Structures are given as C-alpha cells and as structure tokens.
Amino acid sequence: MTHNRLNYIEILHAHGYRVTPQRLAVLDALCAAGGHTTSAEVLARARALDARIDRSTVYRSLDVLVKSGLALTAPGDNAGETRYEIVQESPHHHLRCSRCGTEHELSAASAGAFFRQVEREYGYRLTGDHLVLEGVCPECQKHTAGH
C-alpha cells in the first residue's frame, strides 16, 4: 500500500464527507490497482476487501473520491467506459497506444505551452487537467512497419 491513510481521512473530512469502511475499501482498491483502472476492476478489488459492498456504493465512493480531488477520471477504450486513477504528486497526462493498450505518462510540462496558447487565443480557462491522447506507440510502429 503506497498511500498514507491518515492524510486521505483528513482530506475527506475537509470536504465534508464521512469516512466509512466502504470508502476506504474503494480507496485501497484504487491504490492497489495503480495507474489507470476500470471501474469494473475497482469493484472486483473492493469486493475482495468487503464482500457485501454494493455496486452503487462503489460508484458513489469513486465519485466522492473524485470530488475530493483524491482520484481522477479519464475516458476509457470503449467510448462509454470511465477509468479512474489515484492522484499522484506530479500532474501528468497520458498517451495510450490504440494497438497494444500500453500507456505512457506525458508530463504536464509538455502540454503546458499548448494549453497556455489556447487560453490566450480563445480566452478559455482550461480545467480539464487530465488529457488522454490516442496513438500508436513506437513498439507497435516497428512491428507493423510494412503497413
């Protein structure tokens, strides 16, 4: 387990949320998974920790974690699927390979210049701080060089 539970408890309290065994189970499940995880996997892991936990509770808990800033959401492979990720120290985005499914981190610095330019040009203040770019990774490009 890489997270400091006390810290999370304080954060939940600070946002006016109660700390319940179910929420801790979801939190542990999310941490244990590491990186991007589907809600289905979170559900399975949470059930392993507490067999009686309900689907709807897991979804609501994930929502609470996101609202508290403890977790991030990102669109999944099959449009219509949400993935979750425990927050980390350094903000970052993701590159996902559409062939092999591998994910690579993309430093926020790389996107920063682009974001600032868009904000300047269009007057928007960008809040979507978790971008997922789709593409083909270097490895897969090698394997299908013929195409």
Add this chain to the structure above:
Amino acid sequence: MTHNRLNYIEILHAHGYRVTPQRLAVLDALCAAGGHTTSAEVLARARALDARIDRSTVYRSLDVLVKSGLALTAPGDNAGETRYEIVQESPHHHLRCSRCGTEHELSAASAGAFFRQVEREYGYRLTGDHLVLEGVCPECQKHTAGH
C-alpha cells in the same frame, strides 16, 4: 438540410454498406442537429422521422457512419457518454465550457504544433484526431469574476 444525399449514398456504397431508410433517418437527424450531439438526441430526432426505428438500429447506424468516415465521435460531458458529429470540410477540435455547455471550434492548426512535439518527444504516432478540451469560457469567467 445542408448535406448532399447522393454523395453520402455513394460513400456508404463505397464502404460496402447498404443504404436503408433507417440509416438515412439517422444521417438526417445528425445533420439537423449540427455540431456535437448526444446519441440520445439523435435517437429522438430519428424517431421523429421514423417512429418505428429501434434504439439498437440507431446505435448501429451511428457506428456505420463513423466507420464510413461520415461522422466523428467525441467523449461527452459525463464521462461515459459518446457524442457524435457530422464530418465537415476542415478538421477541427473543440473547446467545451464546463459551466454553460457552449462549444467553440478549435482549429486543428492550433493543436498541430503540440501534436508534432509530442510525436517527436515520445515517438508516438497520434491518431486521436478529435480532441475535446474542457474549460471555462470567457463569458462565464466574467459572470463569476467574484469567485
């Protein structure tokens, strides 16, 4: 109606798809909506044109249009919702305001430099050609300047 139906029919044939009343209804629904539309709205508009059309047929038709290159998909507001858009002449991305829901087009040129930099830096070949950035539009920033 802004689309040239004959053109669409040829494109569907060229991709080996049949042209059916249901598919034309979905196509008309998508064109009538203009811009990004939720699948729920496409379904409603298609039903207005053909009351007997089935949900599954609408989803399958949208899939056919996307595979034919006649429509584009983009992630929706609530992660886990797909939005559809009829293709246009000039490729572009979108800025969406998380407060009022308004959408603005973002020229592909703006993102081009960022995409090329990421490709150079990480070796990826980016294929996700339809980006949606979340933020707060200038209007909404004015109205909530106090916050």
Add this chain to the structure above:
DNA sequence: TCTCTTGCTGCAACGAGTCGCAGGTGGGTG
C-alpha cells in the same frame, strides 16, 4: 421485372451505471 443472397432490422435479453427509498451508522454534542 423477378429471383436470390447477404446484410440489415426489430425484438428480447443482458450488463453497466444511476437513482429513490428505507434503514443503518459516523461522528458531533452533551
């Protein structure tokens, strides 16, 4: 125009995610 084949449609059933409700529980107060 008629026939025939293949792909399309509507239906029904299913899984994922959401919501309203009644009862349970966290945690603040005395």
Add this chain to the structure above:
DNA sequence: CACCCACCTGCGACTCGTTGCAGCAAGAGA
C-alpha cells in the same frame, strides 16, 4: 459514554447501450 441527526449504504427498479437471433429487404444478376 450515550444520544441523535444527517449522511451513507444496500436494495430494487430504471435507463442506456450492446448483442444474438429470426425474419425482412436492398440491390446485384438474369
């Protein structure tokens, strides 16, 4: 430590999107 209330949980029902299947129709060929 006990009480109490607001929030949370589990349950059940619902919606949205997907899939398998049997029958139908687009459109190619004669």
